[in-house]
Amino acid sequence: MSITFPAGVIPLNSPFYIEKTTIEKEILTEIQKPGALVRIRAPREMGKSSVLLRMIHEAHSLDYRTVSLDLKQASQSSFNNIDKFLHWFCVNVALGLGLEPRLEGYWDENIGCKVSSTLYFENYLLRSIDSPLVLALDDLNLIFDYSEVVKDFFTLLCSWHEKSRVLPMWQNLRLLLVYSTEIDVPLEIYQSLFHLGFVAHLDSFTLEEVMELVKLYELNFISEKDTKLLMDMTGGHPALVHLAIYYLSQEKLTLMELLDNAPTSTGIYGSHLYRYQMKLQLEPELATALKTVINSTEPVLLNPILANKLNNMGLIKLNQNKAVISCQLYQDYFQQTL
Structure with missing residues (x-):
């Protein structure tokens, strides 16, 4: 049996994939619902993209159309403004469906890029297919650094999700959003999109x-x-x-x-721990909070914001709002370095 170094997405044919049976079934059930919006969230390296790959595969087996966009593939210039980003987004969805982009017939600066892209989906992309479209966006957190782009884009996705409640055409659009919880999400962004849909949080192995x-x-x-x-x-x-x-x-x-x-x-x-070390050095309040947890023999009640950040990073676990360290690795390492 050939054994390769474990890095990145686990291929579909890998014998070393451990199924997340319950959560995968829940996601599959959700994407079969009209106008579904599913958010797959977890800290880095928890298997989000591997789960996504399998959900896309399952959607294929249902004869759904699928397009999976990884924001790592977008060039830096694509994030310069919302118009450029939506151009990149719409063209890549069209190409993913095997269609000619034909943006020029729908893009009108007089009505703006958000309305233009909505008409493009409604009158072209969704009309060109005869089955649901599962549209997956991986590494969505990469857009968080571009405040104007992310605000407009998330508002747009919200409006499309709302349209699915009243317009049958939009019920064929099923959104799968994948992002890391380690990235701080500004409140206005959280309120615009991250309170919608089904949340699939990936846990550690048993x-x-x-x-x-x-x-x-x-x-x-x-x-x-x-x-x-x-x-x-x-x-x-x-x-x-x-x-x-x-x-x-x-x-x-x-x-x-x-x-x-x-x-x-x-x-x-070493590299895994170093990444966390750098993050904690940049945010001394987080480091102090983590040190409090490490030095305590009992679960600790932390400032809720700091507790949420450390939990989202995977460094602590919360039980009834009280924090304990996630594992011996972090206990031993950060006891020496903080």
Whole structure:
């Protein structure tokens, strides 16, 4: 069995994908509803794009049309203003449907780019297909840095979602929005779009799922006790678990060696930890709040805004508004560095 380094999206044919059965079924149920809007959210490296890939595949099996746009593919200049961004957006949706863009027949500066793009979808794209369109936007958080663009774009998506309640044509548009919770969302943006639709939050692996992954890698030398140690260190974080099991499968280090070096800058999680370290250095209030959690032997009641940010980053878990550290990795590493 060929084993490749775990990075990025897990391919459809990979034997190492752990199905998120419940949440995937819920998403699939939602996108079959007229005018659906589904938001897949989680911290980075939690498997959002891998779930999206499978939802697009399932939509194909329902004979739906699908277009998946990754905002990482948009050039910097596409975000200069809302007109340029909507040009990029509309052209790429058309091409994804195998249609000629033909924007010139619908774009009118006298009515503005938002109305133009609405007419373009209504009178061209949606009329050119005879089945629902699942339109997926991955890495949506990349647009958050462009305040004027994101405000107009999210308002537009809201208006399209509202149209689906009264106009049958718009009921064929099903939106799948994928974004990282690590990015701070300004209140006006949150209120414009992030209170709508079905929210699919991806969680960490359970102990049983980690044990299943160990079996898939055929690591017979890893016992249930060993798996629990790995679970304690990583908290079941999908990317961290996959990475550990990959290194163990290469037999270049033992589990004890891996665990001993894990909470260090030279361990296999060095780059992962460094990213968080940089974020915390830029936001001292967050670092102080996290340090409070680390130094406490009991769940801690934090400032709600700081608690929400740390939770969205995946560094803590909240239970009845009280915070505990997510896993031993963060406890040991940040106890040394904060």
